[in-house]
Amino acid sequence: MLIEGKRYVIRTPMKDFHCAMDITMHFVGGKWKTVVLWYLKEGKKRFKDFKERMPDITDKMLSLQLKALEADGFIKRTVYPEVPPRVEYELTESGETLMPLVNAIANWGRSKGCELGALVEVELDGSEMVTGLDATSEDSGELGGGEVATQGS
Secondary structure, eight states: OEETTEEOOEEOSSOEESSHHHHHHHHHOSSSHHHHHHHHTTSOBOHHHHHHHOTTSOHHHHHHHHHHHHHTTSEEEEEESOSSOEEEEEEOHHHHTTHHHHHHHHHHHHHHHHHHOOEEEEOTTSOEEEEOOOTTOOOSSTTOOOOOOOOOO
16 A cells, blocks of 8 residues: 555565455455355354255365354354254354444445345245335345335236
């Protein structure tokens, strides 16, 4: 980064970062990390809970993202000595500090989603129900609040 005509880097034990955004994206960049963090703000989750909420992620990719977030100190992994073993993930204090960032990203996504289209609930029988989405809501729910209006298919 340039400050008053001089070049600076942020030197860490792992690498030099050229700016604050470089550091941020190193830790929470990519398609899945912020999504994992988003669901953990609801409380502890097991692997299957993530898979239910994120059907497009592969088991391998989810495992990699969870390991990376744990290695970075943002989530805690607890293994219970049961048969079969039960493993739960939860945010750490450091992970909690990311919630304002994650909420801001979600709010932007809701706004962009409303600009581009509508939230559509697809029923198990294939029928659809169009749902109005309030892009300004900061509700902690998965969808971020909104009014629901049913529409026959």
